[in-house]
Amino acid sequence: MVETRERVSVAAKAGVFWGCYIPALQPFAEAAFRLILDDLGLSLSDVRGIACCPSPFMFKILDYEYWLETARANLDAIASDFRAIVTLCNGCWDSLLHARDLVENPPEVLHIAEFLIGLRNALLKRIQTPLQNLRVAVHVGCKPRSKPSLVDAIHELTALTGARIVNWRTAKICCGYPLFLAKPDEALETRVRVKVEDVQQVGADAIVVVCPACFMLLERGQLVLRRKGLRQTTPVLHLVELLALALGHKGQEIGLDAHAIKPKALLESIG
Amino acid sequence: MLSEERTLFHDPQLCSACGFCAIVCAYRHYGTLDPDRGRIHPLLSLELPDLVAVSYCSHCKYAFCEAACPSDPKAIYRDPATGAVCIDPIRCIGCRSCVYACPVSAPRYIPELHVSHKCDLCGGDPLCVKCCPTGALQYLPRNEIRRLVEAS
Numbered sequence: 001m002v003e004t005r006e007r008v009s010v011a012a013k014a015g016v017f018w019g020c021y022i023p024a025l026q027p028f029a030e031a032a033f034r035l036i037l038d039d040l041g042l043s044l045s046d047v048r049g050i051a052c053c054p055s056p057f058m059f060k061i062l063d064y065e066y067w068l069e070t071a072r073a074n075l076d077a078i079a080s081d082f083r084a085i086v087t088l089c090n091g092c093w094d095s096l097l098h099a100r101d102l103v104e105n106p107p108e109v110l111h112i113a114e115f116l117i118g119l120r121n122a123l124l125k126r127i128q129t130p131l132q133n134l135r136v137a138v139h140v141g142c143k144p145r146s147k148p149s150l151v152d153a154i155h156e157l158t159a160l161t162g163a164r165i166v167n168w169r170t171a172k173i174c175c176g177y178p179l180f181l182a183k184p185d186e187a188l189e190t191r192v193r194v195k196v197e198d199v200q201q202v203g204a205d206a207i208v209v210v211c212p213a214c215f216m217l218l219e220r221g222q223l224v225l226r227r228k229g230l231r232q233t234t235p236v237l238h239l240v241e242l243l244a245l246a247l248g249h250k251g252q253e254i255g256l257d258a259h260a261i262k263p264k265a266l267l268e269s270i271g
Numbered sequence: 272m273l274s275e276e277r278t279l280f281h282d283p284q285l286c287s288a289c290g291f292c293a294i295v296c297a298y299r300h301y302g303t304l305d306p307d308r309g310r311i312h313p314l315l316s317l318e319l320p321d322l323v324a325v326s327y328c329s330h331c332k333y334a335f336c337e338a339a340c341p342s343d344p345k346a347i348y349r350d351p352a353t354g355a356v357c358i359d360p361i362r363c364i365g366c367r368s369c370v371y372a373c374p375v376s377a378p379r380y381i382p383e384l385h386v387s388h389k390c391d392l393c394g395g396d397p398l399c400v401k402c403c404p405t406g407a408l409q410y411l412p413r414n415e416i417r418r419l420v421e422a423s
Binding site: 056057060061062064094142143145146169170172173174176177178179181182183190191194 | 285287288289290291294295297298304305306315317320321323398401402404405406407
């Protein structure tokens with residue numbers, strides 16, 4: 001169990017904002033986070049009665065003020081029940097964080113990596129399957145780049161699993177999600193293909209992301225590109241999935257078999 | 272005072288070449304998501320992915336585009352409220368002199384409309400800055416920009 005003081009400060013007043021993509025398209029990320037919470041002896045309530053965060057990309061384009069007002073309304077609803085809110089999505093984190101200035105006594109808005117890095121010692125004690133055979137490329141996404149401590153936390157949590165983080169030239173380049181809204185073919189060719197081929201060149205076994213939009217583009221994008229000459233595919237993992245594996249959970253338990261690109265070889269290398 | 276005027280500043284170290292600035296700009300001004308219609312242009316070089324360049328207007332104190340504009344009265348003028356160097360599409364004759372005069376070709380020619388267009392700072396509240404996901408784009412006083420550039 002996590003130390004009593006840490007548990008009270010984190011669990012009793014925190015909720016999880018799951019967003020749209022994870023419950024609808026990437027339930028394995030939700031499963032992985034729930035397994036991590038169980039291992040830590042934490043119980044976070046789901047936030048209910050809220051709307052889409054809303055998507056900072058599509059809604060900022062259409063109406064910036066509408067985007068901000070909807071995020072404010074969400075945070076206002078959250079504030080009555082929670083002192084802190086955890087998101088597994090860069091987009092939800094960005095939307096809710098922007099709304100903090102507009103809400104009286106706003107809850108703390110925590111990115112999943114900010115939340116988990118506060119529990120690093122508890123996580124470290126529970127590592128059962130160090131992933132030292134794994135070489136991973138970390139893609140932090142666009143929004144965390146505005147907060148260097150968050151970028152560091154994402155890397156530290158990845159390293160905590162035992163996996164080796166590779167250096168790759170196009171690490172900082174966007175996954176292509178915003179461009180995909182406007183020019184899908186260009187986004188796939190000039191962002192996804194370039195990044196995936198770079199990852200494969202440095203010999204990484206997987207791409208680790210902290211955002212469901214990045215996950216979708218980098219994974220599903222590869223399926224489209226495979227029909228357009230991409231020679232091999234590389235599995236994409238959400239950071240919480242990597243942590244759940246290191247905590248000793250099996251791929252099937254997390255739901256890795258539901259990935260569009262099955263991380264079969266990766267699971268075999270873990271043993 | 273020019274030093275108190277604010278203009279765009281782009282940090283190439285922070286930029287991820289997401290292209291969102293061009294998309295929001297195109298939608299704000301033309302109602303299209305086509306980033307080629309934006310008035311700001313991220314340039315991703317795969318040889319130097321760590322440094323993403325963005326072509327955008329600096330609203331120069333002595334604007335080459337304004338000097339080169341041959342129409343009479345000039346189609347390029349400075350907005351007194353924001354200091355932005357703007358193109359009046361009614362007066363523009365589509366000669367592209369501004370495109371060639373600008374050192375970074377910030378004005379772009381639109382063949383369908385037969386006019387050139389460029390950044391107008393959204394009237395002093397640039398949407399690209401508000402929407403930039405990494406914080407690479409900022410709207411800062413010129414003296415602050417100078418300090419940042421010199422420090423880098």
